[in-house]
Amino acid sequence: MMDWMEIRQPLLAWYPEHHRELMWRNTKDPYKIWVSEIMLQQTRVEAVKGYYKRFLADLPDVEALAAVQEDRLLKLWEGLGYYNRARNMKKAACQIKEEHDGIFPRSYEEVLKLPGIGEYTAGAICSICYDSPCPAVDGNVLRVMTRLSGCFDNIDDQRTKHKVRDWLRPVYEAGDCCCLTQALMELGATVCLPNGVPQCMDCPLFKLCQANRDGTWDRLPVRRKKRDRRVEEKTVYILRNGDDYGIRKRNAEGLLANLWEFYHIEGTLSPQEAVHFIADQGFGPVELEKEITYTHVFSHVEWRMTAYYIACAARNDTLKWVERGALSGEYALPTAFRVFLEREP
Ligand code: SF4
Incomplete structure (x- = not known):
């Protein structure tokens, strides 16, 4: 002892x-x-x-x-x-x-x-x-x-x-x-x-x-075995209209509550499917500029994201459109989404 x-x-x-x-x-x-x-x-x-x-x-x-x-x-x-x-x-x-x-x-x-x-x-x-x-x-x-x-x-x-x-x-x-x-x-x-x-x-x-x-x-030390993380696939849209980017506020409850995010949907779409989908939402895409993939790991869930950078001809009012400077300086964009700003074309 x-x-x-x-x-x-x-x-x-x-x-x-x-x-x-x-x-x-x-x-x-x-x-x-x-x-x-x-x-x-x-x-x-x-x-x-x-x-x-x-x-x-x-x-x-x-x-x-x-x-x-x-x-x-x-x-x-x-x-x-x-x-x-x-x-x-x-x-x-x-x-x-x-x-x-x-x-x-x-x-x-x-x-x-x-x-x-x-x-x-x-x-x-x-x-x-x-x-x-x-x-x-x-x-x-x-x-x-x-x-x-x-x-x-x-x-x-x-x-x-x-x-x-x-x-x-x-x-x-x-x-x-x-x-x-x-x-x-x-x-x-x-x-x-x-x-x-x-x-x-x-x-x-x-x-x-x-x-x-x-x-x-x-x-040593002895630890409990970690639970496997849930995997979620997402298609993320970095939509730009002129100098402004489309973002939206997350729900007030749950993961990343009240923070801002880029528009995204569940599942992984191919480039063609992604462009068609966003056109159907009224954004009038003019150019798919870049595609990247990024995995963000939270404690209990992992987001495997395919992101498309699209220059749009039209705005959809479901999103807030803000300039790059304001996006960096005023809106709290969590790392899971900020990474796409850092890698833009
Ligand atoms: S306390 Fe840690 S660093 Fe110090 S002797 Fe023991 S095992 Fe080594």
């Missing part, structure tokens, strides 16, 4: 020397830590940097986030995916305004009540900003901890997360909670790697690690 207190000093000594300089590392402002933690869910650090900077420049505090229009919010989030993260942040900001006079709550229990904030994010905010003894257990930390202990429990099981949190609690109760949280996250991200061989020779916990002793690091 591992004595978890043994990981404390090596982690605290390692972190200041070895961490990456990231914009959200030099603050204890709970709003800024919250924004970074939500953005970093499902998204790589490199991809988050630009979004983080823009988001805080536009929406510097809870007040600004609570007041922002949804279209503007989605535009700031455009390309990050999982757009409910942004919608929940706005809901949470409104809740903080109403229930806490606009001041970010300090207790773990109150933070956990905010929309979109789970145990991990609440732990990260409270330990980093308030030095509270609340371990933040995410995928990185679960990987480090199950390898250290040689634990073969399934990390997708909530009980495993709670077990790991209980292991860490006394380590946190001894203080330096901000540094402990960041050290564990950083170790998981840069040394005890998720893909590929962990850099055990650079690991401050090398001598304590069971997986290293047993050579079992490549079998």
Whole structure:
């Protein structure tokens, strides 16, 4: 049985020397830590940097986030995916305004009540900003901890997360909670790697690690088998009339709710079928300029898209027609569709 207190000093000594300089590392402002933690869910650090900077420049505090229009919010989030993260942040900001006079709550229990904030994010905010003894257990930390202990429990099981949190609690109760949280996250991200061989020779916990002793690091952590994704085929039309492109707003519910999209239909049409179909819809196509295929992968579904770039002689009022500049600057077009703008003829 591992004595978890043994990981404390090596982690605290390692972190200041070895961490990456990231914009959200030099603050204890709970709003800024919250924004970074939500953005970093499902998204790589490199991809988050630009979004983080823009988001805080536009929406510097809870007040600004609570007041922002949804279209503007989605535009700031455009390309990050999982757009409910942004919608929940706005809901949470409104809740903080109403229930806490606009001041970010300090207790773990109150933070956990905010929309979109789970145990991990609440732990990260409270330990980093308030030095509270609340371990933040995410995928990185679960990987480090199950390898250290040689634990073969399934990390997708909530009980495993709670077990790991209980292991860490006394380590946190001894203080330096901000540094402990960041050290564990950083170790998981840069040394005890998720893909590929962990850099055990650079690991401050090398001598304590069971997986290293047993050579079992490549079998840990244990995860549930992923479900197969549903595949959907689509024919997408990038319709241009003069300098304007035809777009439409998605439904208010479901995947990519309230974002903008190019006109598309289910199934894959050949070039001839695609041109006939769009002519029947009253767009008066004059020229099929280009055809490309692109597959966009969401967590549970995969869109296999065949896209046709068509210059139209007529407009159909079912679409909104906007200039390229406005399309880039004002309308939130998710990556699944934005990619077609980037590859236009
Ligand atoms: S010694 Fe290797 S496997 Fe063990 S925690 Fe460190 S990096 Fe991970």
